[in-house]
Amino acid sequence: MDIKVLGTGCAKCKSLEEITRKAVEEKGIDANVEKVEDLIQIMTYGVMTTPALVIDGKVAVKGRVPSVEEIKDLL
Amino acid sequence: MRLQKRLSISTQIALALPAIIVLFYYLQPLVDYMTYELFTLKADSHWGQVINFFFYDSIKIIILVFLISSLMGLVNTYFPVERLRNYLTTKKLYGLQYLFASLFGAVTPFCSCSSIPLFIGFVQGGIPLGVTFAYLITSPLVNEVAVAMFLGFFGWKTTLIYATSGIFLGVIGGFLLGKLKLDRYLADWVQQIQRNANPANVADFESENLSFTERLPAIIADGWGIVRKVLPYIILGIGIGALMHGFVPENFFSEYLSEDKWYAIPLAVIMAVPLYASASGIVPIIQVFVAKGVPLGTAIAFMMAVIGLSLPEATLLKKVMQWKLIGIFFATITLFIILLGYLFNWIL
Numbered sequence: 075m076d077i078k079v080l081g082t083g084c085a086k087c088k089s090l091e092e093i094t095r096k097a098v099e100e101k102g103i104d105a106n107v108e109k110v111e112d113l114i115q116i117m118t119y120g121v122m123t124t125p126a127l128v129i130d131g132k133v134a135v136k137g138r139v140p141s142v143e144e145i146k147d148l149l
Numbered sequence: 150m151r152l153q154k155r156l157s158i159s160t161q162i163a164l165a166l167p168a169i170i171v172l173f174y175y176l177q178p179l180v181d182y183m184t185y186e187l188f189t190l191k192a193d194s195h196w197g198q199v200i201n202f203f204f205y206d207s208i209k210i211i212i213l214v215f216l217i218s219s220l221m222g223l224v225n226t227y228f229p230v231e232r233l234r235n236y237l238t239t240k241k242l243y244g245l246q247y248l249f250a251s252l253f254g255a256v257t258p259f260c261s262c263s264s265i266p267l268f269i270g271f272v273q274g275g276i277p278l279g280v281t282f283a284y285l286i287t288s289p290l291v292n293e294v295a296v297a298m299f300l301g302f303f304g305w306k307t308t309l310i311y312a313t314s315g316i317f318l319g320v321i322g323g324f325l326l327g328k329l330k331l332d333r334y335l336a337d338w339v340q341q342i343q344r345n346a347n348p349a350n351v352a353d354f355e356s357e358n359l360s361f362t363e364r365l366p367a368i369i370a371d372g373w374g375i376v377r378k379v380l381p382y383i384i385l386g387i388g389i390g391a392l393m394h395g396f397v398p399e400n401f402f403s404e405y406l407s408e409d410k411w412y413a414i415p416l417a418v419i420m421a422v423p424l425y426a427s428a429s430g431i432v433p434i435i436q437v438f439v440a441k442g443v444p445l446g447t448a449i450a451f452m453m454a455v456i457g458l459s460l461p462e463a464t465l466l467k468k469v470m471q472w473k474l475i476g477i478f479f480a481t482i483t484l485f486i487i488l489l490g491y492l493f494n495w496i497l
Contacts, residue, residue, distance in 0.1 A: 082265060082266070084263075085378070113265060113266070113269070113468055113469075114338060116266060117266065117269050117273070117342075120273075121266060121270075122230050122231060122263075122266050122267045122271075123229075123230060123263050123266065123267065124266055137229070137230075137263070138367060138371065139371075139374075141367075141370075
């Protein structure tokens with residue numbers, strides 16, 4: 075599974091990355107979590123509010139930091 | 150299991166909200182009792198005033214920041230920025246688009262790290278630069294923390310004046326910057342996006358289908374998150390404000406920052422631009438300045454500059470604009486804030 079955390083480096087983006095990693099670990103699935111900080115790349119996903127979570131190329135969450143439970147449900 | 154959890158959250162909110170309102174209503178007598186009875190400080194002593202002011206204002210502001218952040222979060226989940234973008238790209242609005250963009254900027258919680266993706270998102274949809282600027286000016290200026298602080302320290306009238314002029318500033322500033330045809334000063338890659346802009350690119354907006362009770366916990370959590378983030382600054386600012394309140398004599402500042410000094414407003418505004426991280430700490434201090442004789446217009450202009458113009462934001466904007474455009478953008482807002490300051494001192 076390919077997971078990307080989109081964000082330019084603000085506090086919320088960092089916490090989304092942490093929470094995502096935690097969710098992946100707790101679920102014990104094989105996934106690659108990557109942080110995308112480059113603006114041009116972020117914009118190709120069409121999000122206007124960061125942070126955003128992209129799972130297998132699809133924007134799952136944008137503009138907020140969901141709970142670990144919610145990410146587990148999404149995965 | 151899930152339903153149970155949701156119910157318990159609703160019940161928690163149903164219990165907590167009236168409790169917060171009751172606390173808010175009886176806060177002054179409560180704090181009075183604490184300072185004068187429990188701490189046995191005298192009401193007319195310096196330390197009595199300091200302690201009373203500190204606890205009363207801290208608790209009041211924390212409650213207000215929490216309530217207003219949650220309220221704005223609520224508005225925001227129902228009117229996400231994608232919806233505004235679609236509206237602006239698909240409808241003919243005859244100039245009202247500046248007002249809508251500015252109003253929207255006022256109700257969205259501002260995060261400077263979101264302003265760039267948002268800027269590009271607007272450009273992608275073919276929204277004119279001026280309208281984007283209208284949003285960009287108002288968004289930091291009228292935000293949940295500033296509104297809560299103004300409500301708590303200056304009352305609803307000043308808050309209304311502040312918010313209205315922030316929105317007005319966005320509309321006028323955006324309109325003017327739009328007329329200047331500044332698109333050639335955008336960063337090259339942004340101009341590239343602009344040439345390929347098409348409302349159809351962005352039309353496929355789908356909102357998250359969540360019910361109210363599903364959204365609420367996240368909104369409350371976000372509201373609380375904002376409180377936690379600004380809390381240290383608020384405590385520090387109120388602490389300094391409380392000390393000044395207790396020890397600085399009345400009319401101390403009026404000698405230096407009074408109305409008849411023409412340079413007071415420009416000086417205050419220019420001094421304010423580099424002060425950013427401390428925005429939530431600045432308002433409680435300024436409140437004391439006003440209480441000790443600084444004219445309200447000068448104070449509002451100063452705070453608008455602190456909150457609305459920041460160097461970190463300028464460096465972020467560098468990713469999408471050339472320095473020249475950032476300079477024009479900041480100079481225009483600075484000028485307008487100074488003019489507003491004179492206007493307030495004249496009418497208030």
